[in-house]
Amino acid sequence: MISPLIKWDHSDDWYVTSYKMQKKITSGERIIELSLADDDYQYMAGHVIDGRNLLPATGYLTFVWQTVGLMKGELYTEISVVFQDVKFLRATTLPKEGIIELTVVVQKGTGRFEIVEGGVAVVTGYIHTTLNPCMEKMNPKLPEKNESEEMTCKDFYKELRLRGYNYDGLFKGVKSATTNGSRGTIAWSDNWVAFMDNMLQIQILGIDSRSLCVPTGIQKLVIDTTSHFNQIRAMPKNNNDFPVYAIRKLNLIVSGGVEIRGLKVSVIPRRKRGGDPVLESYKYVAHRDRAKMSLKEAVH
Template sequence: AQTVTYDLTQNPWKTLRDHVIRGQNLFPAVGFVHALWSGTSFMCNLEMLNFRIHTPLVISEIAKTVQMCLHKAGPNMELWDNDGKIRYASAYVQVSKSPPSAYPAPHKDKDISSIFEGMQFYNHIRRLGYEYGTNYQLIDCLNLKEAYFGKMPSLNWISYMDAMLHLHLVDGNSFGYPIGIDKIFFRENSLSHAPLWAVRPECNTIANDAILLQGLRMEYLPVQTHTYSIHQETFIEYGESDTAIDIKLLASLICRESRVFSLYQPLVSNDLLELADLLRDSKIMAENEAKVAPIILSEYSNIDVGEE
């Protein structure tokens, strides 16, 4: 068996700490692809068939490395934990006898309305559970069919392939995790030659000049009842912040996200007074299609404030 190690304290792999999924530091699905690829010394014109993830790997908060054992039996490869008790992933790997045609570069046009900025996109998918840190937000802009990556100093093959997969999430409305890819083709093994774009020619296929990811298999949670728009989306992180938030923005978010919102009198803060006035504003309510108005209660009231 061959040991595959990723050092989380050094570049380029310390960016894996920014791959946070639903509150957990999860080893990326394409990280298993990279680990299997390493067993071929990163050959080009190589195809990986029937790649499957059997067990996700959660990275411990105190871990300094991620280690796996790579087992090979001819073209069959498997990734196991060091104790040989947990099988993480498997695939059939061989040199391609008929390499697929390369996909042409798309024509980038940021002026068309279907292009979303990367920050809007990452704010949107954060609501679904993809809580990527800054070093893992590689997409500069995208639409339903193509994505463009920014030039990040932290770029590595895992984050690069994952950024390609993010194109599959642009129209998503529920959380999903990759459990397999039917065919992966490696045309290039140097990031310096890899293009900073990807296209989605078919629903479950994402590709560029360097890599083809065909037949993506996802496992989804139930669809959310409310579909969020990523156009002009703004995300406010939980917890305390020294950054002042625009009161109108806060009022809009409350109208959109809350079924019942209550304020108690006396409103001694000027910001709260302004917020109450905005929440009474019919224009704000109409913009957010709100169906409830704020309730102003006295300081002695025992009325339940309701649910958010």
């Protein structure tokens, strides 16, 4: 018997894949604590409008999408969904320090959702899953590339900065665009919030005004995850760029597996910058010899 003389060699560590089931929630209510110090939300620090760090409109919708995934016990990125009659009622400012608490409520029967912050509703709408997202889309004929994308990434965000948008990080994902905002190219950074926000930026560029506009509603938003990831797999390596089209006649934005229909925006006044205080003094100078005189002498 030589078995007692043979021992296992434990000098090396070998890693194996660990599979975990997606968590499932029984109710349609979920509380989200948002902090820019959290690695999951740190990228939102790049969404700055008129000097304020605002929670992206597409961020609200992604939270609802995630909640639906938790209710079904599936990864939300594997579920195709349709949003309808979305209304953005109030903006949420993200503080540099501290936590913002959002309550997401989704009704199982009707699919109506509501996001509440500080006891006040900030976003409402409807959501439902779909096994055939192609039937939910308009699937229009995309315009031909007659006009070159002359605006580079630097040109594009310089124009938006003049309008009051100070995007940074993942929210500067538009790599090129036409001057009228009818077509562009968006980089895919494996982040749905930033990707859909970049789609909205193309629509903003097409508005013939340098006013500051914010989204207030979306008629319909279709997210076809299967089509989106199929397009990514068909792309060449190191080139995950999606073309984006803004069709004005249909009020439609299309890119990848996402179709945004009926975007509504409102013009808001820009904040007045408080300048540094200026201390002024008044001196009376003689008209001829330019000799200085006091106020008392000038009055008398």
